[in-house]
Amino acid sequence: MAEAPVLAVRNLRKHFVQRKGFPNPVTVTVRAVDDISFAIRPGEAFGLVGESGCGKSTAARALLRLIEPDAGSVTYRGEDVLAARGGALKLLRRKLQIVFQDPYSSLNPRRTIAQTLVEPMQVHGLARGADALARARALLDEVGLPAAALDRYPHEFSGGQRQRIGIARALAVEPELIIADEPVSALDVSIQAQVLMLLKDLQARRHLAFLFVSHDLGVVRWFCQRVAVMYLGRIVEEGPVEDVLHEPLHPYARVLRDASPVPDPALRAALPRIEGEIPSAANPPAGCHFHPRCPRALPACRESFPATTEPAPGRRVACHLYPAEDRASVR
Amino acid sequence: MSAAPAPTGNGAEAAAIAEDSPAPRRGGLARLVGLFNANWTSWAGLAMLVVIVLMAIFAPLLAPYDPLDQSILNRLKPPSADFLMGTDAFGRDVLSRVLYGARISLIVAIAAIGLAMVAGGTIGLVSGYVGGRFDVAMMQAMDVLMSFPSLILGLVIVALLGPELRNLIVAISLTAVPPFARIARAPTLAVKERAFVEAGRALGFSHARIIFVHILPNVMSEVVVMGTLWLATAVRVEASLSFIGLGVKPPTPTWGGMMRDAFENILDAPWIAIYPGLAILALVFALNLLGDGLRDATDPKLRGE
Amino acid sequence: MIRFILRRLLAAAPTLLAVLTVVFLIVRVIPGDPALVILGDQATPEAINALRARLGLDRPLHEQYVSFLLTALSGDLGQSMVSGKPVIEELVAVLPHTIDLTLASLLLGVVLGVPCGIWAALHRNRFIDYAVRIVSLLGLSFPVFVSGIFLLIAFALTWRLFPVIGTADLNDWGDRLHKLVLPTIALGSVMAAYIARVTRSSMLQSLSEDYIRTARAKGVPWRVVVWRHGLRNALLPVVTVVGLYLGILIGNSVLTEIVFNRPGLGRVVVAALTQRDYTMLQGLLVIYCFLIVVVNLLTDLAYGFIDPRVKHG
Ligand SMILES: Nc1ncnc2c1ncn2[C@@H]1O[C@H](COP(=O)(O)OP(=O)(O)O)[C@@H](O)[C@H]1O
Ligand SMILES: [Mg+2]
Numbered sequence: 001m002a003e004a005p006v007l008a009v010r011n012l013r014k015h016f017v018q019r020k021g022f023p024n025p026v027t028v029t030v031r032a033v034d035d036i037s038f039a040i041r042p043g044e045a046f047g048l049v050g051e052s053g054c055g056k057s058t059a060a061r062a063l064l065r066l067i068e069p070d071a072g073s074v075t076y077r078g079e080d081v082l083a084a085r086g087g088a089l090k091l092l093r094r095k096l097q098i099v100f101q102d103p104y105s106s107l108n109p110r111r112t113i114a115q116t117l118v119e120p121m122q123v124h125g126l127a128r129g130a131d132a133l134a135r136a137r138a139l140l141d142e143v144g145l146p147a148a149a150l151d152r153y154p155h156e157f158s159g160g161q162r163q164r165i166g167i168a169r170a171l172a173v174e175p176e177l178i179i180a181d182e183p184v185s186a187l188d189v190s191i192q193a194q195v196l197m198l199l200k201d202l203q204a205r206r207h208l209a210f211l212f213v214s215h216d217l218g219v220v221r222w223f224c225q226r227v228a229v230m231y232l233g234r235i236v237e238e239g240p241v242e243d244v245l246h247e248p249l250h251p252y253a254r255v256l257r258d259a260s261p262v263p264d265p266a267l268r269a270a271l272p273r274i275e276g277e278i279p280s281a282a283n284p285p286a287g288c289h290f291h292p293r294c295p296r297a298l299p300a301c302r303e304s305f306p307a308t309t310e311p312a313p314g315r316r317v318a319c320h321l322y323p324a325e326d327r328a329s330v331r
Numbered sequence: 332m333s334a335a336p337a338p339t340g341n342g343a344e345a346a347a348i349a350e351d352s353p354a355p356r357r358g359g360l361a362r363l364v365g366l367f368n369a370n371w372t373s374w375a376g377l378a379m380l381v382v383i384v385l386m387a388i389f390a391p392l393l394a395p396y397d398p399l400d401q402s403i404l405n406r407l408k409p410p411s412a413d414f415l416m417g418t419d420a421f422g423r424d425v426l427s428r429v430l431y432g433a434r435i436s437l438i439v440a441i442a443a444i445g446l447a448m449v450a451g452g453t454i455g456l457v458s459g460y461v462g463g464r465f466d467v468a469m470m471q472a473m474d475v476l477m478s479f480p481s482l483i484l485g486l487v488i489v490a491l492l493g494p495e496l497r498n499l500i501v502a503i504s505l506t507a508v509p510p511f512a513r514i515a516r517a518p519t520l521a522v523k524e525r526a527f528v529e530a531g532r533a534l535g536f537s538h539a540r541i542i543f544v545h546i547l548p549n550v551m552s553e554v555v556v557m558g559t560l561w562l563a564t565a566v567r568v569e570a571s572l573s574f575i576g577l578g579v580k581p582p583t584p585t586w587g588g589m590m591r592d593a594f595e596n597i598l599d600a601p602w603i604a605i606y607p608g609l610a611i612l613a614l615v616f617a618l619n620l621l622g623d624g625l626r627d628a629t630d631p632k633l634r635g636e
Numbered sequence: 637m638i639r640f641i642l643r644r645l646l647a648a649a650p651t652l653l654a655v656l657t658v659v660f661l662i663v664r665v666i667p668g669d670p671a672l673v674i675l676g677d678q679a680t681p682e683a684i685n686a687l688r689a690r691l692g693l694d695r696p697l698h699e700q701y702v703s704f705l706l707t708a709l710s711g712d713l714g715q716s717m718v719s720g721k722p723v724i725e726e727l728v729a730v731l732p733h734t735i736d737l738t739l740a741s742l743l744l745g746v747v748l749g750v751p752c753g754i755w756a757a758l759h760r761n762r763f764i765d766y767a768v769r770i771v772s773l774l775g776l777s778f779p780v781f782v783s784g785i786f787l788l789i790a791f792a793l794t795w796r797l798f799p800v801i802g803t804a805d806l807n808d809w810g811d812r813l814h815k816l817v818l819p820t821i822a823l824g825s826v827m828a829a830y831i832a833r834v835t836r837s838s839m840l841q842s843l844s845e846d847y848i849r850t851a852r853a854k855g856v857p858w859r860v861v862v863w864r865h866g867l868r869n870a871l872l873p874v875v876t877v878v879g880l881y882l883g884i885l886i887g888n889s890v891l892t893e894i895v896f897n898r899p900g901l902g903r904v905v906v907a908a909l910t911q912r913d914y915t916m917l918q919g920l921l922v923i924y925c926f927l928i929v930v931v932n933l934l935t936d937l938a939y940g941f942i943d944p945r946v947k948h949g
Contacts (some may be wrong), residue, residue: 066529093535106526110548119544120534166530173534372770475654478928479921480887485903487662487917490909567779571891574781575906587781594785594895601789608782616777623773 004077004207005039006177007063012036012072014055014062030282032058034233035072037308040177045203045210047220047241049256050230055281056213057101057146058249059230060179064096067330094124097175101182103162112139113165114150120172139168143198160191164198173204176207185215196223217257221245224311229253232281232289234305239315249317252290288320296321373624374547379617383610387433395428398584407600416606419589420596425603428584429610435585436614439496440565443503449560450504451511456542456550458512459519470516473509481506489577496579499572503565508635514557518550559622563615570611586611639931648929653705659921660704663914664697691717691915704918709870713919718911723919726904731923734900736812737892738885739818740877745827750874752828753835757870760840768832775829780888784822784895791818819896823888827881834877835870842869872939879935883928 016030028237032055042048048056062069065081074081076092084092100106107116117136122126127135137147143164163183170178180199184192199224203210205303214220220227221241228238237250248254285292291301298308300320308318386393395415402422410417416425458469476484488502522528523546531541572578573587574594581588586607591605671679671687688694692703707714713723749772756768842848843866851861890902901920908916 061529064533066532090535093533096533098533099531100526100530102526106530108527108545111545115628119536123534123536123540169530169534346705471650471654473934475651478655478883478925479658480883480928482887482890483921483924484911486905487921491662563777567777570779571781574779574891575894577909587779590781590785590834597785597788598793601793604785604789606675610786611779611782612774612777615779616774619773619777619849 003041006042006077007071007211008039008075009059009063010037011072012059012062012074012270013070014058014067014330015070028282031233031281031284032270032281033062033069036228036230036233036235037072038228038235038238040209040211042176042260043203043209044226045224046213047224047227048211048213048230049215049217049220049227051256053217053281054230055233056215056230057181060098060181060211060213062080064093064179066098069293072288073272094173094251095176096169097173098179098181099166099170102186103159103166104186106166107162109154111153112150113152113154116154116165116169117150117172120169124173126173136168136172139171140165142171142202143168158191159187160195163187163195167195167198167202171206175208177211179211179213181213182215183212184219192219199223228257232284234289234318235308236290236319237315237317239312239317243312243315249311249315249322250290250319251294251296251321255293255295256304288318336396347455372620373627374400375398376620376622376624379613380621383433383614383617384437386430387437390427390430390434394424396424396427398423399582400424406425407596407603408579409600409602417434417600417602419592419603420600425606428589429510429586429606432586432589432607432610433614435496435573435583436566436569436611439499439503439579440562441568442500443565443569444507444558446500446504447507447561451508452515452547452548452554454508455512455515455517456546460523460538460542460546462520462523466516467514473512476505477509479506481564482568482571485572486575486577489572492581494572494577498594499569499578502572503568506516506568507561507565510561511554511557514553515550518553519546522549524593526609529622556626559618559625563618563622566611566615566618641937645933648932652925652929655925656705656708657701659918659925660701662921663668663918664700676692708918708922713922714915716916717907718912718913718916723916726916727901727919727923730899730901730904733898734771734886734889734893734902736816736821737823737889737898738901740816741827741889742882744820744824745831745881746878748824748828749831750835750871751875752832754839754862754867756832756836757839763797765836768836771833772829775825776833777828779891780822780826781891781895783825783888784819784892787818787822788895813894815898819892819898822895823885823892826888827885830881831874831878835874838873839866839870842866845869875935875938879931879938882931886919886924886927 012033013035014033016029016032018028019026033074034055036059038046038048042122048059050056056327058067061067063074063081064178072082076095079088079092081092111119114133114136117139118127118132121132121135126132133150136150140147140149145164145168146159148159149157149165154165157165167183182193183199187195196219199210202208210224212220212224215222224241227241227244228235228241229244229248229252230236231252237244237248237253239249244253245257248257287303288294288297288301288305291297294301306318306320306322307324308316309322309324310316361446370474380444390398390400400423402418405422407420408422416429419425419428454469484506485502488505489498492498492502527539528545531545536545568588570585570587573585574591576587576591578585578587581592589607590604590611593600593607597604637897649851671684671691673686675683685694692700695703711724713727715721716723716726719726752772756765759765771862843862848861848865851865852858886901889900890905892898893900893902894906901923904916906918908920
């Protein structure tokens with residue numbers, strides 16, 4: 001690793017305990033995020049992909065402490081995010097921002113765009129009054145909206161425009177890392193590309209690091225340098241985006257790659273039939289969570305969850321096909 | 332509403348009106364007529380209310396006599412050119428007392444409901460926002476408070492604290508706190524799940540800022556509509572307490588107190604009871620009309636679609 | 637059925653306990669020494685201390701609390717500080733009058749309110765609908781003492797149809813009913829106003845449900861649709877709110893009793909307050925809350941009776 005990471009996540013865990021059912025409620029533990037680790041370098045776009053419900057949003061929220069994680073550590077430039085409180089936490093919140101999936105509920109309908117953009121600056125003492133308004137205007141310009149938007153309310157804007165406002169709000173506190181939780185998946189396909197371009201543009205211009213959450217490998221391939229693949233609360237594979245997509249190590253990553261519309265038809269293969277009970281984070285199969293759907297499952301997969309190994313430099317995988325001592329088995 | 336035991340008591344009155352939410356399914360014209368009507372009645376309520384408020388403010392200018400001036404010679408006179416509404420047992424002019432009486436009714440109702448709105452609204456907002464066990468405990472406390480009939484609770488509190496303006500206000504507002512807590516909590520539970528609340532936290536906003544700057548405005552309309560309806564209840568409870576003899580002390584004119592005095596002379600001079608009775612009715616009715624119309628106007632079922 | 641009742645009672649137990657605690661606290665914590673209040677300013681300290689000891693006020697608060705709970709749960713509400721007679725006896729003596737009035741008013745409310753509400757709902761946005769809505773709003777704007785006094789002036793003083801004074805002989809049913817008429821109208825009309833409004837809106841709600849429309853589309857006559865499908869479902873919320881308003885009714889019976897000079901819990905409350913009869917007051921509050929818990933239980937049962945989806949046991 002060339003540079004020290006901006007954000008390092010180690011063994012982050014978040015389980016939801018729920019009492020479900022009537023009249024005899026049973027306690028269900030949803031292992032939404034189960035010991036995930038990754039690191040993001042300055043200016044890097046790091047992708048987090050996986051099917052819906054695999055725990056991506058939970059991971060994003062837990063590492064920002066929008067929900068309190070159960071275990072693990074999160075450090076921002078060496079500073080412990082999970083232990084921070086008061087002023088220190090507030091300062092961290094400035095540095096780590098988030099853009100939400102749903103542009104309709106992420107803006108307060110009762111606040112004008114000016115109020116929405118100025119408020120974070122005031123709270124963090126970055127600017128006030130006319131100065132803050134000028135900055136808000138500049139932010140709108142940066143995300144491609146006219147200054148006239150300032151006095152309007154969110155309902156006067158389209159989904160794509162709202163998402164731009166959401167991005168401007170995140171930028172208002174001058175963050176170093178933005179967590180984008182499926183930032184375009186709620187938008188019309190025709191709009192998605194524009195918003196992605198904007199994000200890419202901002203990343204380059206402001207030297208922003210991104211944790212880019214998505215279920216769409218194609219988008220991740222275009223936007224990110226590195227990617228982690230999540231399955232039922234765990235990271236099963238991580239590595240440079242080209243390597244992971246071109247030559248996935250983990251069978252699940254392969255399934256995911258094959259299922260997504262990859263530009264090159266030569267890479268597409270028939271989707272393996274998914275059989276058996278559809279697993280959930282509430283009731284994950286023993287051993288490797290993926291084994292019931294895995295085309296290459298070994299007996300060991302039913303027994304224990306595989307340790308994470310590094311079969312090639314910069315690539316990590318959690319799969320029994322790649323035992324720790326046998327590096328030659330890549331391929 | 333589920334089959335769970337319903338809290339009985341002071342939540343019910345405003346709930347009765349709030350319960351009544353028509354869902355129009357007719358053609359455009361009939362719906363317009365309906366909305367116009369809703370407007371028409373709430374405008375009527377507003378007009379009546381404005382008249383009564385003006386009466387209260389300009390009572391010194393409008394009243395033909397000093398409301399406290401007693402006159403042995405003019406005891407229990409029926410309505411006449413000199414005394415438009417007659418006189419009471421102390422020879423005081425009933426019209427002047429009715430005009431001044433509006434003051435206590437309005438002051439007590441506005442102060443009590445204002446207090447209840449702030450206290451109950453804050454409890455509902457914070458309880459809904461915090462959630463979990465705290466929320467459960469708070470709502471259970473509200474249920475306990477609601478399981479006393481509001482008039483009885485008001486009665487006991489005023490009687491024990493002493494019948495003073497301040498205690499009257501406290502007692503009435505206490506009986507109205509639980510319904511405001513409930514009405515503020517319900518939308519809070521929904522609003523706090525919206526992503527903009529989480530965005531606020533991610534931006535480092537304090538909980539207080541999120542609750543009062545971001546959630547409160549989204550909850551306000553429900554609370555205000557409820558407030559109008561509860562003003563009506565407060566006017567009625569104040570009048571009732573005064574009638575029982577636990578209102579603001581005589582000789583200050585209050586409508587309920589006038590009814591009480593009149594009741595003692597009802598065999599000889601029934602007219603004394605008519606006018607303050609009508610005054611109470613007019614104010615309560617005006618507030619109910621207004622609240623009912625406001626609720627219709629703010630009902631999303633009526634507004635949207 | 638029995639199990640259902642037991643479960644509901646058990647669920648009400650914490651509320652009842654909390655209510656008892658609040659009652660205890662209201663009476664103790666509020667300023668003013670009962671002994672001093674009863675004996676007056678001139679009383680000697682010895683006399684006051686003696687009374688305090690007799691009332692148990694000299695014991696620590698938690699001891700008083702425990703003994704209050706134990707006696708209350710065993711149905712013994714202590715003795716009146718004024719008359720010295722057991723509180724429970726005095727309350728049971730007047731309870732029938734209050735229950736007469738409450739039930740009669742409830743009956744009037746249902747008999748008047750439900751048809752009016754249905755009528756208005758079936759003529760939505762026509763004259764009848766507006767008339768019912770405005771008249772019911774007017775009806776629930778009446779403080780009961782105002783409507784009571786107006787009724788008194790009209791029927792007892794002007795036309796002399798009904799008696800002004802209202803202590804009924806409990807054994808003479810004709811007398812009992814005769815004296816119930818005016819108070820019932822005063823109290824029951826408020827109830828009718830509430831019920832009419834709720835019936836109207838829940839009827840409208842249920843008539844707009846899909847299955848009603850389906851039934852209509854299938855050619856089931858309107859009459860049958862309204863009575864067989866609409867009303868049954870419309871009545872569920874009505875039952876809930878009837879239970880809810882019974883509390884208001886019980887509270888407002890105080891005023892009715894004063895206006896019509898009827899004996900009842902309300903009169904006892906006012907007397908206990910003016911005489912500072914703290915044990916009586918405690919007993920009254922306990923009885924009121926007990927009545928409300930019972931009403932809630934009955935509401936639940938009625939609910940289960942109408943709605944087959946609520947399972948018993
Ligand atoms: N607040 C919560 N309470 C209980 N379960 C939750 C909560 N939030 C998420 N989950 C569960 O956690 C799992 C992961 O959810 P999420 O992180 O939203 O997935 P993704 O963003 O990858 O679609 C899902 O099974 C979801 O039902
Ligand atoms: Mg998600």
